[in-house]
Amino acid sequence: MKARLIHKLHVALEKRFPEKRLFLRSDTETRFIRLKPETQLVAWAGSALIVSWTIIATAVLLMDSIGAGNFRAQAQRDQATYEDRLNALSTERDVRANEAVAAQARFSSALEQISLMQSELLRSEDRRRELETGLEVVQVTLRRTMGEREAAQDQVAALEAAMSGDGETPLGYAQAGQADGTVDLLATALADTAAERDQIASDAEFALSRASEMELELRLLQERNDQIFRQLEDAFTVSVEPLDNMFRAAGMNPDDVLAQVRRGYSGSGGPLTPLQFSTRGGGEDPDAARANGILGSMDRLNLYRIAAERIPFDMPVRSGFRFTSGFGMRWGRMHNGTDFAAPIGTPIYAPADGVVTFVGWSSGYGRLVKVQHAFGIETRYAHQSRMRVEVGQRLSRGDRIGDIGNSGRSTGPHLHYEIRVGGRPVNPMIYIRAGQDVF
Missing domain, CATH: 1.20.1270 (Substrate Binding Domain Of Dnak; Chain:A; Domain 2)
Incomplete structure (x- = not known):
């Protein structure tokens, strides 16, 4: 039964792939290789598999290249939009700063x-x-x-x-x-x-x-x-x-x-x-x-x-900088402050009077300084390259706290600036925007 099935399969293959002989001739002799239908089927199947794999791989690479190009173009467009927004914010900040200076003069x-x-x-x-x-x-x-x-x-x-009265008595000399x-x-x-x-x-x-x-x-x-x-x-x-x-x-x-x-x-x-x-x-x-x-x-x-x-209404950074990350959710986690990107060594200034309560290294914050202000307000200055204050030191608005750096969990030189009220983080831009109309 098995031999009969093999014979029928061989006959069917011979109709599609008749037996062929490949002659190899040299100067002294002639040899040939017989290609059976089964061998031709295996060769054809292998070739078809290789061609199919090549086509599929090429399509995958092409689609990946197209997708990567679209993603890169989208990333470039997002980056351009973000930079335009940063430039607009920087321009607005300069305008507000000029208005604040004029308001202070007035x-x-x-x-x-x-x-x-x-x-x-x-x-x-x-x-x-x-x-x-x-x-x-x-x-x-x-x-x-x-x-x-x-x-x-x-x-x-x-x-x-x-003088007008009557004088009846005679007068002498x-x-x-x-x-x-x-x-x-x-x-x-x-x-x-x-x-x-x-x-x-x-x-x-x-x-x-x-x-x-x-x-x-x-x-x-x-x-x-x-x-x-x-x-x-x-x-x-x-x-x-x-x-x-x-x-x-x-x-x-x-x-x-x-x-x-x-x-x-x-x-x-x-x-x-x-x-x-x-x-x-x-x-x-x-x-x-x-x-x-x-x-x-x-x-x-x-x-x-x-x-x-x-109250910290002033800016902690006054030299050239740009906002790189604001307050809110970022990469699936809460970002409790505002980031000011600037070169290493850029001065950091106290935005209000206060007392230094912490100076040192703090996990992802890197070199960190904490300042306690009035009304239960605390400010934090993270990722510094150098800290220029001591615990217990009293600061006035405009005193230098330290220098911008890249310490701790950071992707580049910047200041991570936080404001906490009663221990709860709030958006620092609330105070900065409020103070821009006056200072």
């Missing part, structure tokens, strides 16, 4: 103007007090002069009554001489009284005209003070409102921030002591209320300045 100018206006306001108040005192003196003098004039008029009337002396004395007294009356009238007229002038000057001074008040109030409105917006943009309540700063600076007195313009007691007059309101705004502005110096 803020300094406003403070200088406020100082000058406050000095002018105090001088105006002194002048107004002097005018009030002078007006009271003139009024007292006028009242005294009027009383003296009335007394002189009564005396003149009495003398005239005495001595009495006549005495009467002549009395008449001369009365005439002199009348002349002096008339001159004094004229002088009193002239003084009274001068006092009245001076009082009118002082009232006009006092009214002009009041209008000038009102204009100064308006300018001061407008200046404080322009200066305080951006600071309010800055703290709100950082997710902080300005009133809570100011209350906490005020508890740390609870002393009173000095130039911000409430003013009292009235010297007669009683309630506070409108000018005093406005002046004290301005002093309150100055106190609020000063508290804002103290708070802003203790």
Whole structure:
């Protein structure tokens, strides 16, 4: 049975692959190789397999090449888009930095103007007090002069009554001489009284005209003070409102921030002591209320300045850099900070006042510095090449912390910058963007 099947298969193969002989001839002999149908089938199958494998391999390589080219082109397009975005962010950062510098200049100018206006306001108040005192003196003098004039008029009337009285008793020679002396004395007294009356009238007229002038000057001074008040109030409105917006943009309540700063600076007195313009007691007059309101705004502005110096609104890197990674998910893991790529040795600066709490090596962070600020805020500076601070050192805004490096788990020189509030990481760009509109 088996031999019969083999014979049928051999007959079928001979129809497709008839037996062939391959002759090999040399100078001395001739040899041949017989190619059986089975051998031809194996050779044909092998050749077909090799050709098929070559075609498939070529197709796979071609498809891989096409896919790699598409992926590379996509990667290049993504890189170009990312670089354009970085350039746009860098340009925006420069614009914001220029605006911050201009805002700081305007803020300094406003403070200088406020100082000058406050000095002018105090001088105006002194002048107004002097005018009030002078007006009271003139009024007292006028009242005294009027009383003296009335007394002189009564005396003149009495003398005239005495001179016009009837004398029925005969007078002797001595009495006549005495009467002549009395008449001369009365005439002199009348002349002096008339001159004094004229002088009193002239003084009274001068006092009245001076009082009118002082009232006009006092009214002009009041209008000038009102204009100064308006300018001061407008200046404080322009200066305080951006600071309010800055703290709100950082997710902080300005009133809570100011209350906490005020508890740390609870002393009173000095130039911000409430003013009292009235010297007669009683309630506070409108000018005093406005002046004290301005002093309150100055106190609020000063508290804002103290708070802003203790909150990391500034940039930790000021030299040329570019953002390489932001806050959020990255490669399936949470990235808790913002990366600033720059050459090794680029300075790192403190963005706010604080105290250094950690300096050393920390696993993937490499060389790490931690700084504790007010309001429960902590900043971290990782992958440094050199650390220039010590634990317990107090830092001010702008002090150098260290240098950018490539230590720890890092793919290139950069600063990994973190902000943590109450131990919880937050996006550092929230604070940086909030501060760009002011600083």
